[in-house]
Amino acid sequence: MVTWLHWIDLAGVAVFAIAGTLMAYKKHMDGFGVVVLAAVTAVGGGTLRDMILDLPVFWVQDPSFFYVIIFAACITIIWLRTQNTFPLKYLFFADAIGLAFFNVMGCQKALVYGASPLVAIALGTMTGVFGGLIRDVICREIPLVLKGELYATACIAGGIVYILCQHFAINTMLCMLAGFSITLMIRLCAMKWHWSLPIFNPHDAVKDE
Template identity: 75%
Template structure:
């Protein structure tokens, strides 16, 4: 992995670690719970991606990811200690940024190892949503991917735009920026204007 891709991956891990730490704070977990929740949120999706691709798991090969997790968790805890407030919006925005980072990183890695565009989009989506899914299950929350505004769909839209840019001959860097921006914008817009897919409504069932 080139240096800049490594730093992008580290940023994605750090942002999702912030998301996990915020959820741990919301659930009044102790220090160990904070580290566990920050870690599974940050590395869960990438771990699943590497296992499916039959590759060495990224954090086993490079311990700098754990330093990113611990640093992000520590800074978040200090900020929460100082501010003494927990706006739910911060958790949602941190989650959206992590989602976009991991979506494009998962997709790019899948393509680099010969996956077809369809499989690459699927793996990008899994990379983006799986860590948050584990976080929510541990915290006994309905996973964001299963409810509310567009979540996994935002990854699919961003991934499709990445693939379109790739076939237009744009550089990997440009494709990743496009995929990231589209994924993040779609997710944030869905949160703001409450875009969602049709859901089952028991009141409308016989």
């Protein structure tokens, strides 16, 4: 099981590295900027998760993650050089897939190391959103997690599904697939139909007392 979990983790890193590279292309960064943005997007959330769990940071222990980041960035750059326009939809799609990957991996790792279900859901959400948040702050963009369309909420829903599947003793791989699918589906639907959780009425003026 450890082997295929490692490959899933690598896949999540690769997808988020692609999202970081796409954003670097959008911002016209140089080669160094591309690598930095791809790396922080790919490992930011997992780094925060491991620090909270008081574990060795995963990419410090295994340099293969950086090989994957560099490879994913290079492939994306080669592909982008053949395009005439910036494929913004691919950035959002890659980000959504990376979000779903890291959400379930964060939940899974938190549970393995003794976290409660509630904490596991929180750490899964942090793992999913933190890398993208750092990327957007560096690029002076409003982080996707702070925008109206469901983002962190998708992670919470996927995490709840994953925890419920674990509670009913369903195979771990199926639990992860269910959590991944719910997270991705909610995020993609939110992007397409602009789902959100409005708190304040934007038409209400703020009144001074």
